[in-house]
Amino acid sequence: MINVTTQEAADLLRQQDNVLVLMHRSPDGDTIGCGYALCLALRWLGRKAQAVCSDEIPMQYRYFTEAAEEQTFTPQFIVAVDIADTQLLGDKLAGYEDRVDLCIDHHGSNREYAHYGLVCDQAPACAQILTEVIRAMGVPVQGAIADALFTGLTTDTGCFRYASVTADTYRTAAYLVEQGARNGLINRLMFETKSRNRLELEKQALDSLRYYCEGQIALICITAEMMRTTGAVDNDTEAIPSIPRQIEGVKIAITVKQKGERLFRISLRTTEEADASAICSQLGGGGHKAAAGCSYEGTLEEAVRTIVTLSARSLGDMV
Amino acid sequence: MINVTTQEAADLLRQQDNVLVLMHRSPDGDTIGCGYALCLALRWLGRKAQAVCSDEIPMQYRYFTEAAEEQTFTPQFIVAVDIADTQLLGDKLAGYEDRVDLCIDHHGSNREYAHYGLVCDQAPACAQILTEVIRAMGVPVQGAIADALFTGLTTDTGCFRYASVTADTYRTAAYLVEQGARNGLINRLMFETKSRNRLELEKQALDSLRYYCEGQIALICITAEMMRTTGAVDNDTEAIPSIPRQIEGVKIAITVKQKGERLFRISLRTTEEADASAICSQLGGGGHKAAAGCSYEGTLEEAVRTIVTLSARSLGDMV
Numbered sequence: 067m068i069n070v071t072t073q074e075a076a077d078l079l080r081q082q083d084n085v086l087v088l089m090h091r092s093p094d095g096d097t098i099g100c101g102y103a104l105c106l107a108l109r110w111l112g113r114k115a116q117a118v119c120s121d122e123i124p125m126q127y128r129y130f131t132e133a134a135e136e137q138t139f140t141p142q143f144i145v146a147v148d149i150a151d152t153q154l155l156g157d158k159l160a161g162y163e164d165r166v167d168l169c170i171d172h173h174g175s176n177r178e179y180a181h182y183g184l185v186c187d188q189a190p191a192c193a194q195i196l197t198e199v200i201r202a203m204g205v206p207v208q209g210a211i212a213d214a215l216f217t218g219l220t221t222d223t224g225c226f227r228y229a230s231v232t233a234d235t236y237r238t239a240a241y242l243v244e245q246g247a248r249n250g251l252i253n254r255l256m257f258e259t260k261s262r263n264r265l266e267l268e269k270q271a272l273d274s275l276r277y278y279c280e281g282q283i284a285l286i287c288i289t290a291e292m293m294r295t296t297g298a299v300d301n302d303t304e305a306i307p308s309i310p311r312q313i314e315g316v317k318i319a320i321t322v323k324q325k326g327e328r329l330f331r332i333s334l335r336t337t338e339e340a341d342a343s344a345i346c347s348q349l350g351g352g353g354h355k356a357a358a359g360c361s362y363e364g365t366l367e368e369a370v371r372t373i374v375t376l377s378a379r380s381l382g383d384m385v
Numbered sequence: 386m387i388n389v390t391t392q393e394a395a396d397l398l399r400q401q402d403n404v405l406v407l408m409h410r411s412p413d414g415d416t417i418g419c420g421y422a423l424c425l426a427l428r429w430l431g432r433k434a435q436a437v438c439s440d441e442i443p444m445q446y447r448y449f450t451e452a453a454e455e456q457t458f459t460p461q462f463i464v465a466v467d468i469a470d471t472q473l474l475g476d477k478l479a480g481y482e483d484r485v486d487l488c489i490d491h492h493g494s495n496r497e498y499a500h501y502g503l504v505c506d507q508a509p510a511c512a513q514i515l516t517e518v519i520r521a522m523g524v525p526v527q528g529a530i531a532d533a534l535f536t537g538l539t540t541d542t543g544c545f546r547y548a549s550v551t552a553d554t555y556r557t558a559a560y561l562v563e564q565g566a567r568n569g570l571i572n573r574l575m576f577e578t579k580s581r582n583r584l585e586l587e588k589q590a591l592d593s594l595r596y597y598c599e600g601q602i603a604l605i606c607i608t609a610e611m612m613r614t615t616g617a618v619d620n621d622t623e624a625i626p627s628i629p630r631q632i633e634g635v636k637i638a639i640t641v642k643q644k645g646e647r648l649f650r651i652s653l654r655t656t657e658e659a660d661a662s663a664i665c666s667q668l669g670g671g672g673h674k675a676a677a678g679c680s681y682e683g684t685l686e687e688a689v690r691t692i693v694t695l696s697a698r699s700l701g702d703m704v
Contacts, residue, residue: 226545226558227576229569236559239545243552250548257546260631262600265591272588281581312579 067169067178072195075184076202078168079104079145080111086141088166089119090149091156095221095256098127100147100170100196102134103214107205114139120156124301126255129248130217133210143167148192148218151177170195190230193218194238207245216247217256225257267298271306277316279378284310285320285370290327311335318342318377322362322369330362330369334377345376386488386497391514394503395521397487398423398464399430405460407485408438409468410475411619414540414575417446419466419489419515421453422533426524433458439475443620445574448567449536452529462486467511467537470496489514509549512537513557526564535566536575544576583621586611590625598697603629604639604689609646630654637661637696641681641688649681649688653696664695 070078079085085108089101101117108115116137123131144166149155150173152163169180172195174187189195193215200207200215207215219239223231226239243249260268267288274287288303303323310319319335332349334342335357342358349372351360362369389397398404404427408420420436427434435456442450463485468474469492471482488499491514493506508514512534519526519534526534538558542550545558562568579587586607593606607622622642629638638654651668653661654676661677668691670679681688 226555227572229573231562231568233559233563236555236562240552240555240559243550243555249550253546254548258627258631259633261633262596265594265628265632269588269591269594272584272591275584275588277581308577309584312577313584314578314580 067180067183070168070182070184072184072198073202075168075170075182076199076204078182079108079199080203082108082143083113084139084142085113085115086144086162087115087117088144088146088149088155088159088162089117090154091120091159093119093121093123094148095127096191096193096218097148098123098131099214099216099218099221100192102131103193103196103200103211103218104145104147104170105134106211106214107200107203109134109137110205110211111203118159120158126259127217129251129255130210130213145170146180147196148172150175152179170199188232190228190232190235191219191222193222194235197238197242207242209246212242212245212247213252216242216249217252220249220253221256225253261298261302263297263299264302266296267292267302268306268309270296272309275310278374279381281313281315282317282381283320283374283377284313284316284318285322285374286310287366287370288321288323289366290324293324307333307335317381318345320373320377322366322373324366325361328363328365330364330366331359332362332369332373333357333359334373340377340380345373345380348376349373386499386502389487389501389503391503391517392521394487394489394501395518395523397501398427398518399522401427401462402432403458403461404432404434405463405481406434406436407463407465407468407474407478407481408436409473410439410478412438412440412442413467414446415510415512415537416467417442417450418533418535418537418540419511421450422512422515422519422530422537423464423466423489424453425530425533426519426522428453428456429524429530430522437478439477445578446536448570448574449529449532464489465499466515467491469494471498489518507551509547509551509554510538510541512541513554516557516561526561528565531561531564531566532571535561535568536571539568539572540575544572580617580621582616582618585615586617586621587625587628589615591628594629597693598700600632600634601700602637602639602693602696603632603635604641604693605629606685606689607640607642608685609643612643626652626654636700637664639692639696641685641692643685644680647682647684649683649685650678651681651688651692652676652678653692659696659699664692664699667695668692 087101089097105115105117146166146169166180168182171185172189172192176185197215270292307321317337317339321333323331336342346358346360349360406420408416424434424436465485465488485499487501490504491508491511495504589611626640636656636658640652642650655661665677665679668679
């Protein structure tokens with residue numbers, strides 16, 4: 067992969083027509099925001115461009131996605147946004163894995179699969195990088211483009227909360243709001259809107275909360291029964307692992323989610339005093355030191371007992 | 386009250402010594418952040434200064450409050466920060482109500498009780514105004530000063546989430562982080578740390594959730610019994626009014642909190658389709674269109690029935 071600067075990426079994009087912009091599967095606000103922002107920027111320059119994804123784009127993003135009507139053309143230039151690895155393209159876009167001309171990404175783990183790459187792992191959101199690229203393309207960052215980029219920035223930083231946020235992130239946010247990004251509306255839609263079903267699921271999950279090792283370990287369960295009775299969907303469980311993590315004194319926060327009759331997905335979040343990845347690797351999983359996961363086959367009781375025992379042992383303690 | 390500019394306020398402050406900085410009762414991150422930041426800035430200039438409050442400063446702010454050891458002196462100049470009305474001084478500081486020389490505030494409802502005033506109701510946090518004042522004083526914004534100001538900015542904006550946040554707010558955040566404010570740590574402490582008691586209270590509050598008017602009204606109760614059984618403190622109830630407000634389709638979110646055997650504090654949060662202030666004024670309260678409050682004497686059932694009836698009527702609907 068040939069690394070390019072922001073200006074080089076912008077110049078390259080300005081020279082193209084019939085551009086396909088790839089977003090990753092299970093799309094989040096950053097990949098969708100970047101996909102649509104780049105697509106709209108190219109169209110403003112009079113080019114044909116289309117953002118595509120293997121999975122459906124959730125309706126909650128329609129406040130900017132509706133600005134881009136579908137265009138059909140034979141792709142001549144392929145761009146990937148916020149995609150570290152071509153495995154994340156998903157089934158429908160798998161055919162493009164060897165054909166990506168330009169990759170714009172913020173993951174340090176980027177597999178360098180593209181011909182040209184603009185990868186900055188200092189940026190907490192791909193949208194922070196793309197904002198500069200679009201400015202360098204000479205396209206006015208306004209309307210749906212500003213909304214899309216702000217969405218990427220705010221969703222990938224937990225509304226500017228995470229430690230990965232830098233002065234540049236806040237400065238990019240200031241710029242986008244000045245250009246008309248509707249920050250109040252976007253943050254409300256992304257962070258302050260819960261369905262009744264989702265709230266009911268969170269309530270039941272809270273009821274399942276248990277502590278171990280004098281409160282150093284907290285565990286929450288999400289069973290298939292809870293999903294069924296509350297009518298919640300998979301997307302509704304996203305924020306649940308953060309519930310046990312927020313509790314004062316908890317070093318290891320565990321969420322056990324039922325995926326099949328005897329299949330469970332275990333997520334761990336840890337403070338600096340424990341290594342989530344080391345614990346999960348004992349069950350064939352992995353991840354980062356502060357956040358990792360694994361699967362477990364058996365009963366719920368067995369899953370809980372196993373992960374709690376491994377976690378307690380890692381704290382040098384007994385259950 | 387004589388309105389002054391940022392530079393005039395800074396010049397005025399530079400001329401003083403033995404400065405007492407008043408914070409409001411039931412202190413929040415903004416008044417505490419501003420009180421300590423101004424106090425530390427004056428001390429950097431070699432002046433004696435002390436920030437004071439009628440209530441105790443919660444321990445969670447010690448990452449910057451511990452930078453200011455107590456000083457005793459006879460006050461010669463009194464400054465109030467983030468205080469709209471002298472009634473908010475509380476018992477211990479009530480004696481200063483007619484003696485405030487300078488008020489720095491961001492409430493449009495400021496009662497103009499001070500001799501000089503720097504009041505900007507466009508700023509979503511008093512810390513945004515004070516950051517500029519301290520810069521104009523020629524004091525380096527760094528260390529505990531930067532942490533204190535960032536704390537004010539992030540807590541009064543719900544971590545930069547509220548609609549009141551402007552481009553200037555994000556720009557101030559960028560500046561403070563550049564000057565060394567520990568944004569990751571501060572946001573984690575302020576927004577991602579809950580005591581077990583607080584979580585238990587939120588669980589019980591969720592259990593009390595009821596809907597009215599086909600889900601357009603949601604109501605949560607916090608009883609004295611809940612406070613007692615969970616061991617939660619007043620500070621633990623702060624985030625609860627945001628729970629019913631987040632629910633999809635809810636136009637009026639009500640929180641009823643017991644303050645005495647027959648005394649209840651009612652908080653309303655509304656979408657654009659309802660006027661919280663107009664509803665609460667019917668019970669002798671007030672506030673803003675989107676957030677208001679009032680008190681109610683009677684039983685819990687009466688309090689709930691009354692506020693739900695008034696709310697339903699304002700939606701042009703019947704319970």
